[in-house]
Amino acid sequence: MSGKTFKAMVVEEAGEKNFVRTIKDRSTDELPEGELLIRVHYSSLNYKDALSASGNRGVTKNFPHTPGVDASGVVEESTDPGFSAGDEVIVHAYDLGCNTSGGFGEYIRVPAAWVIKIPANLSLRESMIYGTAGFTAAYSVLELERHGVTPDKGEILVTGATGGVGSVAVAILAKLGYDVVASTGKTDQEQFLLDLGAKEVISRDESRDESGRPMLKGRWAGVVDTVGGEILVTAIKATKPMGVVTCCGNVASADLPLNVYPFILRGIVLIGIDSQNCPMKRRIEAWDRLSREWKLDKLDSIGKEVTLDQLENEIALILEGKQVGRVLVNMSPND
Numbered sequence: 001m002s003g004k005t006f007k008a009m010v011v012e013e014a015g016e017k018n019f020v021r022t023i024k025d026r027s028t029d030e031l032p033e034g035e036l037l038i039r040v041h042y043s044s045l046n047y048k049d050a051l052s053a054s055g056n057r058g059v060t061k062n063f064p065h066t067p068g069v070d071a072s073g074v075v076e077e078s079t080d081p082g083f084s085a086g087d088e089v090i091v092h093a094y095d096l097g098c099n100t101s102g103g104f105g106e107y108i109r110v111p112a113a114w115v116i117k118i119p120a121n122l123s124l125r126e127s128m129i130y131g132t133a134g135f136t137a138a139y140s141v142l143e144l145e146r147h148g149v150t151p152d153k154g155e156i157l158v159t160g161a162t163g164g165v166g167s168v169a170v171a172i173l174a175k176l177g178y179d180v181v182a183s184t185g186k187t188d189q190e191q192f193l194l195d196l197g198a199k200e201v202i203s204r205d206e207s208r209d210e211s212g213r214p215m216l217k218g219r220w221a222g223v224v225d226t227v228g229g230e231i232l233v234t235a236i237k238a239t240k241p242m243g244v245v246t247c248c249g250n251v252a253s254a255d256l257p258l259n260v261y262p263f264i265l266r267g268i269v270l271i272g273i274d275s276q277n278c279p280m281k282r283r284i285e286a287w288d289r290l291s292r293e294w295k296l297d298k299l300d301s302i303g304k305e306v307t308l309d310q311l312e313n314e315i316a317l318i319l320e321g322k323q324v325g326r327v328l329v330n331m332s333p334n335d
């Protein structure tokens with residue numbers, strides 16, 4: 001059987017440490033093995049995609065490669081009894097877009113174990129406004145909740161607040177009635193964060209303590225950190241006794257220069273968020289929440305829509321830390 005031709009972003013090596021991105025025709029015959037062939041309708045841009053698209057071997061070992069850790073679409077072929085042609089599905093994380101051809105192509109072929117049937121109250125488009133970033137925000141909020149951080153416990157700090165994970169976290173927490181303090185490097189985006197529901201916006205500089213003190217006055221009942229480094233360290237030092245801090249990202253730094261005092265004198269809980277290997281049960285729970293009681297009325301204000309051809313500029317912006325909210329990629333604008 002001959003494969004279908006489809007359009008995809010292809011990242012190729014062009015000399016030492018130089019990578020080029022082009023939109024090319026590919027064939028479904030080139031896709032890896034898997035039980036499900038899926039026509040991708042939407043994808044989204046995450047920081048990790050920008051790393052893969054610029055040749056980062058920590059994310060993608062082998063090139064040529066089609067990035068895109070996120071995809072929503074319709075099953076065209078299935079050899080798995082749990083799925084049929086026509087099912088609307090979401091695929092994100094696992095190896096999609098890392099070393100498996102990803103959502104920046106009009107088709108993906110993946111193992112059935114990576115695939116979630118889209119919840120009833122969510123469209124393919126809405127699911128990718130959330131995407132991996134929104135899922136990661138939801139997973140972080142689930143962890144705060146699981147560790148007893150209820151709205152009455154006090155303020156929640158969200159760092160990297162205008163980013164993909166940060167903006168969705170601000171909006172979910174505000175919707176749930178938490179007092180959210182948003183930390184951002186983009187002083188011109190204060191209104192965007194207040195509109196998402198933040199109670200207060202603080203600058204990145206205010207979020208970084210350089211006094212060297214082992215602990216600071218406790219302010220936060222919980223923290224959703226998306227940046228790492230000194231900002232995460234400062235947040236942990238300024239968390240109230242028995243407070244909970246989630247940590248998912250390293251855009252500022254992967255280092256954590258800290259001592260044990262916040263943990264042994266205040267009982268702070270630090271939770272690592274790994275959405276790539278999140279167990280399927282928890283994954284389904286997070287998507288279910290995102291589709292029902294956590295569903296954001298302001299989803300469209302968080303997402304800007306582009307086509308595959310327009311992705312180039314967006315990749316540059318996210319790598320520079322200048323992106324605001326989520327970038328939704330419409331993979332079937334002519335359908």
Ligand SMILES: NC(=O)c1ccc[n+]([C@@H]2O[C@H](COP(=O)([O-])OP(=O)(O)OC[C@H]3O[C@@H](n4cnc5c(N)ncnc54)[C@H](OP(=O)(O)O)[C@@H]3O)[C@@H](O)[C@H]2O)c1
Pocket residue numbers: 045046047048132133136159160161162163164165166183184185186204226227231247248249250251252273274275276318320321322323324325
């Ligand atoms: N562990 C997981 O499962 C998982 C899943 C998804 C994402 N992540 C990670 O989470 C992080 C955020 O992802 P994302 O998709 O939300 O990325 P993003 O949209 O680029 O957002 C990151 C935000 O961090 C802030 N920032 C950028 N550079 C910074 C710097 N040098 N110092 C301090 N803050 C900086 C900016 O927000 P402000 O200007 O508002 O400060 C930026 O918008 C990334 O590291 C990503 O790899 C991890």
